[in-house]
Amino acid sequence: MNPYNLFRPALFALDPETAHDATLTSLNTAHCLGLSRLIPQPAPDPRTVMGITFPNPVGLAAGLDKNGACINGLAALGFGFIEIGTVTPRPQPGNPRPRLFRLPQAQAIINRMGFNNGGVDALIENVKRAKFTGVLGINLGKNADTPIENAADDYLIGLRKVYEHASYVAINISSPNTRNLRQLQGSDELDALLGQLKAEQEKLAQQQGKYVPLAVKIAPDLDAEQIKQIAALLTQHRIDAVIATNTTLSRDGVENLPHGNESGGLSGAPVREKSTAVIRQLAAELQGALPIIGVGGILKGADAREKIEAGASLVQLYSGLIYRGQALVRECAAAVR
Template sequence: MFYTLLRPLLFKLDPEFAHRITFGVIQQISKLGLLKNVSISCQPRNVMGLTFPNPVGLAAGLDKNGEYLDALATLGFGFIEIGTVTPRPQPGNPTPRIFRVPEANAIINRLGFNNQGVEQLVENIKRSNYQGILGINIGKNFDTPLKKAINDYLIGLQKVYCHASYVTVNISSPNTKDLRQLQAADALDQLLGELKSEQAKLAQIHGKYVPMVVKIAPDLDQEQVESIATLLLKHCVDGVIATNTTISRTGIEHLALAQVNGGLSGAPLTQRATVVIRQLHHFLRDAIPIIGVGGIMSASDAQDKLSSGASLIQLYTGLIYRGPDLVGEIAKTVCVDLKVNHREYG
């Protein structure tokens, strides 16, 4: 209710500024011990060998540098994913680069992997008190040639491995030039082969196995989804996140902001992301778990993702429009349903 009252004021501010102010204040209040952690009663889920206290997570992008972990931990999430982080710090694309589309409950962003670099992210994790399941999303620097992208992903995997519960390989952002070409069969086959080999080496070095998942785009046809699923199975990838933002403007084509470049998230993405989840589930046949994300604005949207084959879900734009209460609303609904339909992945 507090967020509902505050949102009109926040929406008058520049989106990036509003984000920094909101989470900066919450983080400081959290450090003072004045925030009470949201408690959600749910049957834990075993996915990728990890025990998730509830299936509602935070998607990457909201906390790119792991700066707000203590604050985010109070909101009731079953897991938190930070990043996307690159080997070297980079400023991202010029501002303005986030655009709210309130008429459609949507956001367009063209951030471009703005982050402080992997070394700073690791330091932020070390300083936090967060003890829950932590996903770390890795990408390539904008000026790394595509043919050398594997080097950036290997550096990212090596640097974050011992700090992550799982690592996400982001090959689907529309805001880094040519990045989505890594979803093509030959490129993805090579990338996954080298990353899985490095994952095995790191597991021996650190004495623990950290699952690796791949985040894919919603702008794929069924043949492309099948090709990706085949490669995920071939390389025994631990999970897949579906989906990233979309370059489509379906649902907002009548609005002026439809002309703005960037990835669209929120309600216009809801159905398309669910279709990709359903297709993945058909091709993967429960062999690899799916984390569903994209346009989850309500408990009903979350249930649709789960019933279409997702084992876990993540929030981003829904959190901005609905506020932290959305986490509890979804968890309360889906946790009851999960007691009846419980699927586990080792």
């Protein structure tokens, strides 16, 4: 039996954002009391990706712990890696509440959080406090009030600040909840951004004596030509990995459900096929030039295996955790072993 099933009705009776905050607080408390040691862990299944050895290939996607306030509590759930953020250079409140909606009939979530976070300096303090020794990704975004033509400045500030604290750094150019952000996936914009990020990464590697890989997170709402162009630019700029995918703007299959037409990004089961299709095409275009981290609609072990078979080297969970709890981590790890 999955113990999470006992708690889920109480959590689902709360407003989604309140439930989210309560869950993180509970995980931190369990960790502090030593109770997290009782959680069954997946069997070791090390994979080396981006030059990093991951204890197992199932990670936590960005968005669940934006400020890195619950790193140890989340790590205790058995993840092979944790990705925190999205974090911006300056603190920002995000969009007005309500901004997070469950669609239980579709095992889906719609969010329009808008990169609500305490800013990169607060995140770094949390990372230092956690003293976490596992694989930690830090996901970077731009502030909402930074003009899109100056977006690179925000990513460079973030990269300089988090570089020494991260196992890898993820660049989020695909959230639908920051105005114009997805424009950065366009050929010219992406070419310019990747050039600046790569130059800064090389400079930081020299200064700090360690190489921290760069991954770029893309949207599921790209056509075949856009995916082809992105794959070519990622290869050309020697980016270390691509994370596919973020949430979708599509409402296929949920438009008639309660909250189905709320604005924001849709995640969970409805995005699974879209995400896997992007992974499959990316794998064909990249031909092994860089690894793919697969995320989007993983609700059971078979979904994780599908992502790996499509060409992903690692997978990440988010919405599936809300519906399935910690048992999903072990189920996915077992399915891809």
